[in-house]
Amino acid sequence: MVFTKPEIIEWQSQYPILKDIMDLNPVFWSNPNLKNVEEMDSLPLSREDIEEAELRWQRFAPFLERAFPETSSTNGIIESPLEEISQMKEEYLPDMEGTFYLKCDHELPVAGSIKARGGFYEVLQYAEKLALESGILRKDENYDVFSTDRFKSFFNQYSIGVGSTGNLGLSIGIISAKLGFNVSVYMSMDAKQWKKDLLRENGAEVLEFEGDFSEAILAGREATEADPNGYFIDDEDSEHLFLGYSVAALRLEKQLKEKGITVDADHPLIVYLPCGVGGSPGGITFGMKHVLGNHVHCIFVEPTHSPSVLIGLLTGEMDNVSVHDFGIDNRTEADGLAVGRPSRFATIISDQLVSGIYTIEDNGLYRQLANLADSEGIYLEPSAASGLIGPDRIYPYTEANNIKLSHATHIAWSTGGSLVPDDHMAVFYNKGKSLG
Structure with a gap:
C-alpha cells in the first residue's frame, strides 16, 4: 500500500507527534488503546498457550542439555539472570525513584540474545511436530532422542528459512543446524559480518541482500516456500x-519472587523492551500482562530512524505502513531494531497491551552502552542498551496515569551482546565514551 502526501498531512494534523517522528526527534508516545487484562478484546492466544509453550521447553530440556553443554548448569533450560544495576542508577540516573534491574538476555546460553527464546522455540515446535507426525517420536519419551543420528538424518530431509537483521537468524541457524535441518538465513544489509561468519561456522547457509529487513524476508519466504x-x-x-x-514472563515471575519483589498498585513494575519488528517485546508483554497483571507497564523502545511499530500503532495502520512512507530511512546502528515495517501478528496484540513507546538516537545507545560498562562492567550491543534510559523517559506516562514510582521496580531488558567479538565491542564502547 502506498500513502499519498495528503494522507500523511492529515495524519500529521490528527497526530501532532508525527511531525517530530518524521523529523527524527526522540519522542514518547502513550498508548490510548491500552486496556486492563480483564477488558481486552478477544486475542488469538491465552495464558494456557503460554503454559503449554513452557511445557514444550521442558520436554526439550534433555536434548538442549546434551546438544549445548553450556546449559548443563540449568538442566537444559535456556534462561537469563535478573541483576540489580544500582551503580548505573546512582551514577547516571540520580533522580530515579525505585530500583533498577537488568534482565540479562545478552547472557542467554548458546545464541547470546533474546532471539534464543523465540527462534529456538519455533524450530523446536516444528521439529516436534514433524517427529510426532512421522511416528519416530512419542510425546512421553525422553527428548534426548533428538540428539541421535537417526533424528538428524530424518530432519536432513527438511529445510528451514528465515529473514533476519542478525540475532534471529543467528538463533535459528544454530538450533536448526544442530537438529540436522538444512537452514538458510536471508540477511539484510544491516546484519553485522561477524554474525554472518558465526552462522556459517555453525553450518547455516547465509544469503545476503542489499535491501532492508522486509526485502530479506520476502526473498526468504519465496525461496523457502518453493521447496515442498x-x-x-x-x-x-x-x-x-x-x-x-x-514464556519469559513465567520465568521472571519466579525471579521476582526469589528477590522478594512485589508487583501491585503500590509497587508497579515498569519494563523497557527494545523493539524491532515487535515480536519479542510483544510476546514478552503478552506474557507479562497475563502472568503479572495490570500493574506491569511495558514500554517499547525504537531507534529514531526505525520507529515502525510506533507509526503502525499511532496511525492504526499496523503493518500496512512502513517508515519509508514517511520519509524515514530505517538506517540505524541498532541492527536488531532496523525494521521498516512492523509485525502483523504481534502489533495487533500489542495495540491493547503496550503502555507506550519512546524513541532514541543512535548516539544515545552508545552513551548508555558505555555508561553501563563503566558502572557495572556489563557490555551490550547498541540495540540492547536502548532500555537503559527508560526511567528518565517514563514520566509523561506515569504522571498522566497517577503511577507512584517511589516503590517501583524498573527492568531494562537487554537483548544481545555476549557473542560480540571483543574488537567490535571495543569500538562500541570507545564511541560511547567519545560522545560523553
Missing part, C-alpha cells in the same frame, strides 16, 4: 515466535 519440504519462519507474522518469547 521447506518451512519459513516469518518474523512478521509468527505465533510460535511470539509464544516462545511469552
Whole structure:
C-alpha cells in the first residue's frame, strides 16, 4: 500500500507527534488503546498457550542439555539472570525513584540474545511436530532422542528459512543446524559480518541482500516456500515466535519472587523492551500482562530512524505502513531494531497491551552502552542498551496515569551482546565514551 502526501498531512494534523517522528526527534508516545487484562478484546492466544509453550521447553530440556553443554548448569533450560544495576542508577540516573534491574538476555546460553527464546522455540515446535507426525517420536519419551543420528538424518530431509537483521537468524541457524535441518538465513544489509561468519561456522547457509529487513524476508519466504519440504519462519507474522518469547514472563515471575519483589498498585513494575519488528517485546508483554497483571507497564523502545511499530500503532495502520512512507530511512546502528515495517501478528496484540513507546538516537545507545560498562562492567550491543534510559523517559506516562514510582521496580531488558567479538565491542564502547 502506498500513502499519498495528503494522507500523511492529515495524519500529521490528527497526530501532532508525527511531525517530530518524521523529523527524527526522540519522542514518547502513550498508548490510548491500552486496556486492563480483564477488558481486552478477544486475542488469538491465552495464558494456557503460554503454559503449554513452557511445557514444550521442558520436554526439550534433555536434548538442549546434551546438544549445548553450556546449559548443563540449568538442566537444559535456556534462561537469563535478573541483576540489580544500582551503580548505573546512582551514577547516571540520580533522580530515579525505585530500583533498577537488568534482565540479562545478552547472557542467554548458546545464541547470546533474546532471539534464543523465540527462534529456538519455533524450530523446536516444528521439529516436534514433524517427529510426532512421522511416528519416530512419542510425546512421553525422553527428548534426548533428538540428539541421535537417526533424528538428524530424518530432519536432513527438511529445510528451514528465515529473514533476519542478525540475532534471529543467528538463533535459528544454530538450533536448526544442530537438529540436522538444512537452514538458510536471508540477511539484510544491516546484519553485522561477524554474525554472518558465526552462522556459517555453525553450518547455516547465509544469503545476503542489499535491501532492508522486509526485502530479506520476502526473498526468504519465496525461496523457502518453493521447496515442498521447506518451512519459513516469518518474523512478521509468527505465533510460535511470539509464544516462545511469552514464556519469559513465567520465568521472571519466579525471579521476582526469589528477590522478594512485589508487583501491585503500590509497587508497579515498569519494563523497557527494545523493539524491532515487535515480536519479542510483544510476546514478552503478552506474557507479562497475563502472568503479572495490570500493574506491569511495558514500554517499547525504537531507534529514531526505525520507529515502525510506533507509526503502525499511532496511525492504526499496523503493518500496512512502513517508515519509508514517511520519509524515514530505517538506517540505524541498532541492527536488531532496523525494521521498516512492523509485525502483523504481534502489533495487533500489542495495540491493547503496550503502555507506550519512546524513541532514541543512535548516539544515545552508545552513551548508555558505555555508561553501563563503566558502572557495572556489563557490555551490550547498541540495540540492547536502548532500555537503559527508560526511567528518565517514563514520566509523561506515569504522571498522566497517577503511577507512584517511589516503590517501583524498573527492568531494562537487554537483548544481545555476549557473542560480540571483543574488537567490535571495543569500538562500541570507545564511541560511547567519545560522545560523553
